[in-house]
Structures are given as C-alpha cells and as structure tokens.
Amino acid sequence: MPEALAFESAPSVVQTQRLQQRLHANKRAYTRRSLLLILPLLVLLVAGFMTPIGSLLTKSVENPEVANALPNTLKLLNSWDGTTLPAESVFNTLGQELRTARAQGQLFALNRRLGYESASLRSLPTAILSRLPADGSPVRDTLINDVPALGDIKTWATLKQLGKPYTSLYWLAAFDLKMDAGQVRAVAPDKALYVDVLKRSLTIAALVTVLCVLLGYPLAYWLSRQPARRANLLLILVLLPFWTSLIVRTASWIVLLQSGGLINNSLIDLGILDKPLQLVFNRAGVLISMTHILLPFLILPLYAVMKGIDSRYERAAISLGAHPYTAFRRVYLPQTYAGVTAGALLVFIMAIGYYITPALLGGPGDQMLSYFVAYYTNTTINWGMATALGGQLLIIVLLLYWVYARISRPANRAA
Amino acid sequence: MTSNSASTFVRFKGVEKSYDGLKTVVKRLDLDVFRGEFLTLLGPSGSGKTTSLMMLAGFETPTQGQIFLDGIAIENVPAHRRGIGMVFQNYALFPHMNVTENMAFPLQVRGMGRHEIETRVKKALEMVRLGDLAKRFSAQLSGGQQQRIALARALIFEPKLVLMDEPLGALDKQLREQMQLEIRRLHRDLGLTVVFVTHDQAEALTLSDRIAIFNDGVIQQIDTPQALYERPANAFVATFMGDTNVLPGVLTSLNTHQCQVRLDLGEQMFARTTPGLTSGNRTSLSIRSERVILDGDERYDSRLPGSIEECIYLGDHVRIRLNVSGSNDFNVKVPIAQMQPHWREGHRLPVCWHSADASALDAMPA
Structure with missing residues (x-):
C-alpha cells in the first residue's frame, strides 16, 4: 500500500499548489475590484476628513510665531552661553527683525504668542520698538537701560525656548499643567479650569447615557414586542425629533422648562408646587434636553438587536423552570448587551461633544469642552488651545471605542 | 374506567382556545395521554396541534375547559412550575452560554449545588454522546448536535412529561431519521411520557404509540399508527x-x-x-x-x-x-x-x- 499512497499524494501536492495559486489570483482580483468600489469614499475620507483633522491636530503642537518673526535672533541665541546677557549683535538683530515684523504685520501674532507665556512679555516687542535707537548707534546699552526686562537673563532664555518649532504648551494647558523651568507643574488653583471642564463633560455625558438607557431600554423592549405595523408607526414617532432642527428642539425646551413655562405653570396650577422649579439654565435643563435629543440613538440599535432575539429563548428558559424574571435577567438581558453598549457608546460619544444645547440651556457651570473649543476658535483665535482641547475629545472617543471593541469581542464569538 | 384513569397522566377536558374571539383554534378538545406513552399530535399547520401543546406547557391559557396533569388541574400553575420538559423547533439553545452553561441552567434555577450540577451535566452529555462539546457555543454546533443538546437540556431535570414542538423540522432527512431513533431510545430507556407535535406523517408513524390527527381545531381520529393507517375514520x-x-x-x-x-x-x-x-x-x-x-x-x-x-x-x-x-x-x-x-x-x-x-x-x- 505505501506505493499506492505515494502515487496518490505526489500529484496532489502539485494540484494543491495550482489550486492555491488560482485561489490567490481570484482573491486578488476580488480585492482589486472591492478597492475600486470604495475608492471614491476613500478619497473623500482622506481629503475631507483625515487631512483636515490631521493638520488641525498638528496645530496643537506647532509653535511658528517666534521662529517666523525672529529667525536670525534665534540663530544667534543658539550659540549664546546663557549665563551672561547676549552681545551687541544679538540686540541689534532683534531690533532689526522686530522692525521687519512690524512692517510685515507679524507683530500681532508674535505679541499674542509671547502673551501666552506671561502678560509682561506681551508688551515686550512694542516696548523695544519704541525705545530702539536710530540705525548705526549701539543698541545693547540703550535697551538694557530703557527696557528692564531685557536686562534679565530669564527673558532671553524664554525667548530662546519659544523659538523651538514645537511646543507642549497647549496640551499641558488643556490638562491644567504648565512648563516651569523645564518641569511640568500644575497651574495655580485659581487658573485651573480644563480638568474641571473635562470632568464635567464626562459626568454630563455619563448621566445622559444612563438616563437614555433607563428610558430607552423599556421602550425598545416594548417596541420590539409590538406587531410589525404598529412597531413601524411607533418607530416613526421615535424618529420624529430627527426631522426638527436641533436648535428648534433646544429652544422649545426653554419654552417648556422656563419658570413661566408650560411645565412649571401646570405643576403650580395643579397645586403640586408653590413656586416655579428652576429647570432651565442649569444642569437639569441640560440633562433633560440632551437626553431627549439623544434617546433615538440608543433606541434604534437596541431595537434592532431586540428584534433579532427569538421569544422562544425566554419560553425555553421558563419551560426549564426559570421564573419569568430570572428568564429575562439571565437569558434575555445578556443577549441585548451588544445593543446596549452600541447605543450607549453612540450616545456618550455624541453627548461628550455637545455644544449648542449646554450653551443655550445651561448655566456658566454647565459648559462642556466643545464650548471652549468654540471659544478659542471664534473669540480668541487660539488654534493651539482649540485643537489641543479637540484632541482631548478625540482621544477620549478613541479610548472608548477601544474599550468597546474589547468588550464586544466575546459577544461576537458567542453569536 | 378506574384502571384507565390511574394510567392517565394528562387530560384535556373540553378545552377551547381562541386568540381573537372570532376564530376558534382548538375546539372542545378531550384528550387523555397515558403514563409512559409516546403520543403524537399530527396535522397540517394551523390545525391547533401546537396551540394544544402550548396550553399544556403553560404558554397559552385555554379560553374554556381544563387541563389536568397527574390528576391536578394546572390552570393556576405558572409555566415554570409545571416541571414539563420542552424541546423547541429551533432548539432555543441560549446563544450567550456554552453547552455546559446551557445544560446547567435548569439545575441552577432549581438551586442545585455546584458539584451535583457538574456530575449531572456530565452524565447528560454522555447520554446524548456529546461529552467533547462541553465548551462550545451553539453557533459552533451542527443542527443535529444542537438538537441533541436541547434534548439533553430538557431532560436533565428529570421531567416526567416531555413536550416536543416539531423538534426535527430543521434537520435534513438522514439526520432526522437518526434523531428519531435516538428519541425513541430515550423515551424507552427513561420511561418518559412524550407529547410530540409534527406535520410529518412518516415521523409520527416511526415514533408514536398513538397518533392524534388534528384538523381545523378538532381531533379527527386518535389511535395506534397501524389502526390509523389501515382503518381511517374519515x-x-x-x-x-x-x-x-x-x-x-x-x-x-x-x-x-x-x-x-x-x-x-x-x-x-x-x-x-x-x-x-x-x-x-x-x-x-x-x-x-x-x-x-x-x-x-x-x-x-x-x-x-x-x-x-x-x-x-x-x-x-x-x-x-x-x-x-x-x-x-x-x-x-x-x-x-x-x-x-x-x-x-x-x-x-x-x-x-x-x-x-x-x-x-x-x-x-x-
């Protein structure tokens, strides 16, 4: 029999190879076609999404203002020993470059960037320019006399530091930290802001998510048990808010919740309340309206998952001796986890970036991260700070997504 | 009559069922199931056989009449306390639990100790010859394996009465015949009373001690397979x-x-x-x-x-x-x-x- 076996196996190796080659060729062709089909989307994603986000994120570490305005001064400072005040040539170059910067309109950006370090630095270029002697005359002594800051070695060290092309300033500031003499330290308590804002954003998003799950789960469960026609009609009602603009919905909550609004008046007329409840321009208003707006995002994925769960599972559990409550808890509930996590994650991610609703319905203590992103982009034009805060949001979302992927993997295996 | 009622295990007495108040799905059903017998409810779909089974299991309530289990009227006993094993058409193995967890479920809800559960599950898996699949999830099992696990799960808490709702409907012909023999063996070895619902007459002939033929909510004839085949009543x-x-x-x-x-x-x-x-x-x-x-x-x-x-x-x-x-x-x-x-x-x-x-x-x- 060994001959027969050898005879059988010899051609099969060649055949297997040939078969695998053909299989690979097929697969490659299939992959090529698939790539071609998703190419338009890919181009759109790269051009319209990845590139802007990437370039914005680099803005959070870029530090071009000083380097652009004072390139030669920085070059000279590179060879400076840092123990004594710089030489005449450095003072001279600084003065000339500041003049050029004023002529080219770079002075505003330079002043602003210096101002992020300290308020006194902000006025330094202007002070230098106003005291600058005429061309040819020695600059160093005049400036040290008239602009006391230039007599301080620290000022020059800071200037040299600011000339680097990248900075951790914005990212540190986004976590209420600062660089102080080469060490990362917490900022003064009265200046700390963003960690609190971050905590607040996370708290509000978490509360909204919990409220959405508590309200949405029973509703989705009930919907999934309705006959198809009624379920479709009710789903339209769930989706109805989507057809109204976000601002209109938010504004109508003001109408409903304000102290002279529908809810307060009704409660007072019914004798339940003596004086109106403060329901708007505080945390309550933010939570109520965000929960309302985000609820469909929880219900839809949950409904889809629940719709796919055969009612026979619960019956089987009951027939095996489980109380209907136990059957629900041990057999039905675990099968909806995937839907709950998907919905909750969606709600949380959307909630943590909310801007309009807290801005309109919240008080000053209810503003979330996005409010400050908007503030830095629209009001102070501080792209570094805006993008560092935006990056913070992005990291939180990516982190959550990673957690979700880790959690949902065992569920996928079981399904 | 006295000897007969002693061996009667399940009795339907004048049972009627209507879902919408217009159409009666089961009409005045009188049916005795004897202890240890394999009774098949056979009929076309919509003939009331599954509804009758569900009323016995406790998932549907009769609109009229009474059902007795071992001489006791059971309309006030909730489904989970009836102690009836049930096998469903699509097996209904819990997808988020592996085979062992599925099998342990009926024992856990009865508050059994961990060691006893372990031994019982092991024994039950051996009974259906699937001991090596203990850690698999139902999605990783073939149809026949799923059905055997479902069967073992319904039997593990030692019910005296087992209901089967078209359990073999989703299997291919060869596997179905193999499972029929397996069900016959289990029925005989464990001394079970089985009420089996199917629309497949060959299956009914293979398995049953008696067959009740349903049409239009009424039992047309109930008798042994041979008598039904040779001397149809209508x-x-x-x-x-x-x-x-x-x-x-x-x-x-x-x-x-x-x-x-x-x-x-x-x-x-x-x-x-x-x-x-x-x-x-x-x-x-x-x-x-x-x-x-x-x-x-x-x-x-x-x-x-x-x-x-x-x-x-x-x-x-x-x-x-x-x-x-x-x-x-x-x-x-x-x-x-x-x-x-x-x-x-x-x-x-x-x-x-x-x-x-x-x-x-x-x-x-x-």
Whole structure:
C-alpha cells in the first residue's frame, strides 16, 4: 500500500499548489475590484476628513510665531552661553527683525504668542520698538537701560525656548499643567479650569447615557414586542425629533422648562408646587434636553438587536423552570448587551461633544469642552488651545471605542 | 374506567382556545395521554396541534375547559412550575452560554449545588454522546448536535412529561431519521411520557404509540399508527396519512361490515363500512395506492378499467397515475419487480383490489 499512497499524494501536492495559486489570483482580483468600489469614499475620507483633522491636530503642537518673526535672533541665541546677557549683535538683530515684523504685520501674532507665556512679555516687542535707537548707534546699552526686562537673563532664555518649532504648551494647558523651568507643574488653583471642564463633560455625558438607557431600554423592549405595523408607526414617532432642527428642539425646551413655562405653570396650577422649579439654565435643563435629543440613538440599535432575539429563548428558559424574571435577567438581558453598549457608546460619544444645547440651556457651570473649543476658535483665535482641547475629545472617543471593541469581542464569538 | 384513569397522566377536558374571539383554534378538545406513552399530535399547520401543546406547557391559557396533569388541574400553575420538559423547533439553545452553561441552567434555577450540577451535566452529555462539546457555543454546533443538546437540556431535570414542538423540522432527512431513533431510545430507556407535535406523517408513524390527527381545531381520529393507517375514520385522515385514492359515489346499501357504493359513472363497488354512514348519502370510496394491483387475476374482487396517464420512476418503485372512473388522479405504486415494459402512457388495463381493503368514508369536501 505505501506505493499506492505515494502515487496518490505526489500529484496532489502539485494540484494543491495550482489550486492555491488560482485561489490567490481570484482573491486578488476580488480585492482589486472591492478597492475600486470604495475608492471614491476613500478619497473623500482622506481629503475631507483625515487631512483636515490631521493638520488641525498638528496645530496643537506647532509653535511658528517666534521662529517666523525672529529667525536670525534665534540663530544667534543658539550659540549664546546663557549665563551672561547676549552681545551687541544679538540686540541689534532683534531690533532689526522686530522692525521687519512690524512692517510685515507679524507683530500681532508674535505679541499674542509671547502673551501666552506671561502678560509682561506681551508688551515686550512694542516696548523695544519704541525705545530702539536710530540705525548705526549701539543698541545693547540703550535697551538694557530703557527696557528692564531685557536686562534679565530669564527673558532671553524664554525667548530662546519659544523659538523651538514645537511646543507642549497647549496640551499641558488643556490638562491644567504648565512648563516651569523645564518641569511640568500644575497651574495655580485659581487658573485651573480644563480638568474641571473635562470632568464635567464626562459626568454630563455619563448621566445622559444612563438616563437614555433607563428610558430607552423599556421602550425598545416594548417596541420590539409590538406587531410589525404598529412597531413601524411607533418607530416613526421615535424618529420624529430627527426631522426638527436641533436648535428648534433646544429652544422649545426653554419654552417648556422656563419658570413661566408650560411645565412649571401646570405643576403650580395643579397645586403640586408653590413656586416655579428652576429647570432651565442649569444642569437639569441640560440633562433633560440632551437626553431627549439623544434617546433615538440608543433606541434604534437596541431595537434592532431586540428584534433579532427569538421569544422562544425566554419560553425555553421558563419551560426549564426559570421564573419569568430570572428568564429575562439571565437569558434575555445578556443577549441585548451588544445593543446596549452600541447605543450607549453612540450616545456618550455624541453627548461628550455637545455644544449648542449646554450653551443655550445651561448655566456658566454647565459648559462642556466643545464650548471652549468654540471659544478659542471664534473669540480668541487660539488654534493651539482649540485643537489641543479637540484632541482631548478625540482621544477620549478613541479610548472608548477601544474599550468597546474589547468588550464586544466575546459577544461576537458567542453569536 | 378506574384502571384507565390511574394510567392517565394528562387530560384535556373540553378545552377551547381562541386568540381573537372570532376564530376558534382548538375546539372542545378531550384528550387523555397515558403514563409512559409516546403520543403524537399530527396535522397540517394551523390545525391547533401546537396551540394544544402550548396550553399544556403553560404558554397559552385555554379560553374554556381544563387541563389536568397527574390528576391536578394546572390552570393556576405558572409555566415554570409545571416541571414539563420542552424541546423547541429551533432548539432555543441560549446563544450567550456554552453547552455546559446551557445544560446547567435548569439545575441552577432549581438551586442545585455546584458539584451535583457538574456530575449531572456530565452524565447528560454522555447520554446524548456529546461529552467533547462541553465548551462550545451553539453557533459552533451542527443542527443535529444542537438538537441533541436541547434534548439533553430538557431532560436533565428529570421531567416526567416531555413536550416536543416539531423538534426535527430543521434537520435534513438522514439526520432526522437518526434523531428519531435516538428519541425513541430515550423515551424507552427513561420511561418518559412524550407529547410530540409534527406535520410529518412518516415521523409520527416511526415514533408514536398513538397518533392524534388534528384538523381545523378538532381531533379527527386518535389511535395506534397501524389502526390509523389501515382503518381511517374519515376521508381527511385517509388522505392525510399515506397515499390514498378517493373515488366519489353514493352509498346504496350497508350492513355493519360491508357496504355497496355506486360510483359517479355507475360502477357498483363493495367496501368496508365506517361508523356514521347512512344509505343514500354521498361517500368517498378510498383505497390505499399500495393496495391496488394493475392487471391482477380473479382473486381481486374489485376491478375497474383504467388508462395510464403518467409513469414516474422512483428507484424502488414506479408511481403510475391513471384515469379511473372519471378521476385522472388515481395513483398506484408498482414495485419495480412487477413493472411491465408495455405499461406506458395511454395503455389500458384493469385496476384491481380486494374489496376488504377499500373503505367507504364521508364525502370529500368539493
């Protein structure tokens, strides 16, 4: 029999190879076609999404203002020993470059960037320019006399530091930290802001998510048990808010919740309340309206998952001796986890970036991260700070997504 | 009656069920299931068999009547306290639990200790010969394996009564036959009482001690497989079970055993009487297709001329469709050894049977 076996196996190796080659060729062709089909989307994603986000994120570490305005001064400072005040040539170059910067309109950006370090630095270029002697005359002594800051070695060290092309300033500031003499330290308590804002954003998003799950789960469960026609009609009602603009919905909550609004008046007329409840321009208003707006995002994925769960599972559990409550808890509930996590994650991610609703319905203590992103982009034009805060949001979302992927993997295996 | 009621395990007494108050799905059901018996509820879909099963399991409430389990009325016992094992059509293995967890579930909800659960699960898995699949999830099992696990799960808490709702419907033919033998073995070895729902008559014949044939919410006949097959009580049972030829006619005379039928084209035929017939009524003369002989000799006392319409070759036999007495849907099964080469389409020949094999039944609805 060994001959027969050898005879059988010899051609099969060649055949297997040939078969695998053909299989690979097929697969490659299939992959090529698939790539071609998703190419338009890919181009759109790269051009319209990845590139802007990437370039914005680099803005959070870029530090071009000083380097652009004072390139030669920085070059000279590179060879400076840092123990004594710089030489005449450095003072001279600084003065000339500041003049050029004023002529080219770079002075505003330079002043602003210096101002992020300290308020006194902000006025330094202007002070230098106003005291600058005429061309040819020695600059160093005049400036040290008239602009006391230039007599301080620290000022020059800071200037040299600011000339680097990248900075951790914005990212540190986004976590209420600062660089102080080469060490990362917490900022003064009265200046700390963003960690609190971050905590607040996370708290509000978490509360909204919990409220959405508590309200949405029973509703989705009930919907999934309705006959198809009624379920479709009710789903339209769930989706109805989507057809109204976000601002209109938010504004109508003001109408409903304000102290002279529908809810307060009704409660007072019914004798339940003596004086109106403060329901708007505080945390309550933010939570109520965000929960309302985000609820469909929880219900839809949950409904889809629940719709796919055969009612026979619960019956089987009951027939095996489980109380209907136990059957629900041990057999039905675990099968909806995937839907709950998907919905909750969606709600949380959307909630943590909310801007309009807290801005309109919240008080000053209810503003979330996005409010400050908007503030830095629209009001102070501080792209570094805006993008560092935006990056913070992005990291939180990516982190959550990673957690979700880790959690949902065992569920996928079981399904 | 006393000996009978002692062995009665489940009793349906005047049970009715309607979902919408308009249509009655189960009509005045009286049914006794004996201890240790394998009873099959057989019928077309929508005939009320599954609804009856669900009422027994406790998932549906009768609109009228009572169900007794072991002599006790159970309408106030919730489903989870009835202690009835149940096997579902799509197995209903919990997808988020592996095989062991599935099997342990009925024991856990009964508050059994961990060690005893472990031993019992192991034993039950050996019973269905699937010990090596203990850690698999249901998505990783074949249909047959899933069904065996579902079966073992329904039996692990040692119920005395097991209900099966078309448990083999989703399996292919070979696997189905294998599972039928397995279910038979378990029924016999464990001394279970089984109520089995199916619409597959071959399955019912293979498994059952008795079969109850349902149609339109009413039991048409309940008897042993052989009695049902050989002596159908009415035309529905005759046509539902096996291959039956039905020739319409009028009953001209009858006594307790034999009757005479005049077919619509005038031929006079003899047939066995079934209860409830009266002379002069319309009737259907029914004869199993395997009881008919083509071109038979004088020993066959019933003979009619026929002409072949179609021959279908089926390997072990040929199914010949003929035109007989005005009906062109008269089928005969001819074993391959008795097939004649000149029996082709258009050939005319006598169609013969023993009149004792034919029965006069109620008229078929038009």
